[in-house]
Amino acid sequence: MPVQTLPATEALPRLADFDTIIDARTEDEHALDHVPGAVNWPTLDNVQRIEIGTLYKQVNPFEAKKRGAALSARNIAAHIEREVIDKPRGWRPLVYCWRGGNRSGALATILGAIGFQVTLIEGGYKAWRAALVDDLERIAPTLRYRVICGPTGSGKTRLLHALAAEGAQVLDLEGLACHRSSVLGHLPGQPQPSQKRFDSLVWSTLKGFDPDRPVFVESESKKVGNLRVPDALMDAMRASPCIDLQLSDVERVALLLEDYDFFVRDPEHFCQRLQALTELRGRETVLGWIDRVQAGRTPEVVLELLLHHYDPMYAASIRRNFVQFAQARVQALTDRSDASMTAAAGQLLAGTD
Structure with a gap:
């Protein structure tokens, strides 16, 4: 099933529409802040993200992407075995990472291939944060x-x-x-x-x-x-x-x-x-x-x-x-x-x- 995208400004009032909100970033990124109610399914964990970033800078992007893909595939498989096996066909997750790119995209693609209706936050947490700050300024005076x-x-x-x-x-x-x-x-x-x-x-x-x-x-x-x-x-x-x-x-x-x-x-x-x-x-x-x-x-x-x-x-x-x-x-x-x-x-x- 194709993955849908949702602008962060539209995601703000619609969190209750989704069964699970999944943060695909690292544990440290999730701890710093996350979408309310989100669970943390790291596509790369803290150590792995540093490892891939170092490989990207010190060797080359191609080698980093190969290694990152292998690690991501293992982590996503573990998340599916732990959390998804018992989910019904109608389960609707909302997924995001830092900018809505590789980490959340990889997880969303696999979940969509299984047959779930997956939605990605456009621009990831970065866009969510900007939308939240604007909305906070709007709500507070009301x-x-x-x-x-x-x-x-x-x-x-x-x-x-x-x-x-x-x-x-x-x-x-x-x-x-x-x-x-x-x-x-x-x-x-x-x-x-x-x-x-x-x-x-x-x-x-x-x-x-x-x-x-x-x-x-x-x-x-x-x-x-x-x-x-x-x-x-x-x-x-x-x-x-x-x-x-x-x-x-x-x-x-x-x-x-x-x-x-x-x-x-x-x-x-x-x-x-x-x-x-x-x-x-x-x-x-x-x-x-x-x-x-x-x-x-x-x-x-x-x-x-x-x-x-x-x-x-x-x-x-x-x-x-x-x-x-x-x-x-x-x-x-x-x-x-x-x-x-x-x-x-x-x-x-x-x-x-």
């Missing part, structure tokens, strides 16, 4: 955001989770970025995704939202850790109505000690991270914080960080960047408990059109 603002430790992320549990539409940028969006926000053992992967995750989340319902999102700066929030999304958030979340200082400290418990369990790691603030706060101040952490006075240091470092910076940034903050709805929390977050989520949903 949604109605409600921006949860509040100083560090006020429970913004917990409230987002409570809202999601109550059925609200929630965009958790920190969750997608695997980072808590501050100098101390790196999560141990959880590397951030690539920028491309982050963009794909944001796009996939946004396109699943109902534009007639509000989307709750936490106030963020332009970067979450090392990742940049797409400009169109950032502009839309900054122009949206705000919610001013308030929690007492005592509860904020307790919440942070719970959410950043790895700092409590590993004071030396906390001290190392505090050193990143030396340029902003001065060496003497930071050394004083470190001394107190090492003396077991971490809650005291956390409170001082809030009142003298995070709160002033956050307040200035919010007023400067979020144009509707002056008219924000105040949402005061009684405490940091799950019950308090659930109650606040219910109140917000009841008062949101």
Whole structure:
């Protein structure tokens, strides 16, 4: 059966039309980013691709193509034996590689020869990425955001989770970025995704939202850790109505000690991270914080960080960047408990059109 092609712009809204989305690139390329829901069937694996590339440059293209064909044929055979034998005649795969060339073409040709209706993304992942970036810029301004603002430790992320549990539409940028969006926000053992992967995750989340319902999102700066929030999304958030979340200082400290418990369990790691603030706060101040952490006075240091470092910076940034903050709805929390977050989520949903 002849292989069909589909422009990347048309593939964006039609992913659900296909039974399986197959990424024929290497494992490393797939890990960096991929079409949402794609499975990885490398035509050449990481090592083989380097081997063929070296042969192409150091010997000649003809020898590289012969060797590449042999490796590709073995890999494709293994994929078919592992994944395709039980597939019915009506199975419809969507296949792509980097630019829609040899790797995906070889796999698609064999699957088509078997009798499956195979579709290739024209231009491969490269075209898909360009189409996704354009579509992200289009979708972001069409949604109605409600921006949860509040100083560090006020429970913004917990409230987002409570809202999601109550059925609200929630965009958790920190969750997608695997980072808590501050100098101390790196999560141990959880590397951030690539920028491309982050963009794909944001796009996939946004396109699943109902534009007639509000989307709750936490106030963020332009970067979450090392990742940049797409400009169109950032502009839309900054122009949206705000919610001013308030929690007492005592509860904020307790919440942070719970959410950043790895700092409590590993004071030396906390001290190392505090050193990143030396340029902003001065060496003497930071050394004083470190001394107190090492003396077991971490809650005291956390409170001082809030009142003298995070709160002033956050307040200035919010007023400067979020144009509707002056008219924000105040949402005061009684405490940091799950019950308090659930109650606040219910109140917000009841008062949101």
